[in-house]
Amino acid sequence: MYTRNASTGLLAHLTSVPSPRATHDGPRHVKIHPNGRVLYSVTEHTNLIDAYAITATALTHLSSRSLVPPPLSAPSFRGDTLILSPSTPEHPAPRALFASTRGASPATPGWLSTFLLDADGMFVDPHLPEYWQTPTSGGK
Numbered sequence: 001m002y003t004r005n006a007s008t009g010l011l012a013h014l015t016s017v018p019s020p021r022a023t024h025d026g027p028r029h030v031k032i033h034p035n036g037r038v039l040y041s042v043t044e045h046t047n048l049i050d051a052y053a054i055t056a057t058a059l060t061h062l063s064s065r066s067l068v069p070p071p072l073s074a075p076s077f078r079g080d081t082l083i084l085s086p087s088t089p090e091h092p093a094p095r096a097l098f099a100s101t102r103g104a105s106p107a108t109p110g111w112l113s114t115f116l117l118d119a120d121g122m123f124v125d126p127h128l129p130e131y132w133q134t135p136t137s138g139g140k
Contacts, residue, residue: 001059020061021046031082033121034093042067042079042099049082049099049115051123063123067101068111069131076108077101080138084117093119103137110138 002011019025026044032054033040039052039059047067052059067079080102084094097117102110112132116124 001057003056014057017052017059019043020050020064026079028079029082031084031097033084033117034087035121038062038121040082040084040097042082044079045074047074047077047079047101049097051121065113065115065123065129067099067113069129072111076104077110078104080110093117093121100134100138106137108137110134110136 001014001017003014004011019027025046027041027050028044030039030041032038037054039054041050041052042048043050048064049067050064051062053062068074068077078101080100082097082099085096085098087094094117097115098112099115100110100112110133112134114130116127118124
């Protein structure tokens, strides 16, 4: 985690934030909710979305959601991308987070998953994610 000096534009390292799981988790991409208080990270190896609370000096892990439907196993896939749904005049905060996986081999199709968010950017519970299998592996 870094802070930016407004006058020089230089970054200063504040802290490193380890995965809430074992090593080799492979965080791949992140998105920050427009409210600036929640960060989402997709993990490449464990196929999860992690949500973190953002403060001035730390990230605190809030929760995780699977990118693939049960009973599929993480080694067959690689967490890939994530995007927040666009805001609208009726709903200025994103209402969903979309994430994808790619198959670990060309013969394994990937997955697209959708997670509902509340106005504060938290996962809506007990909403179950929706999953769609992709027609191709989506990568290597």
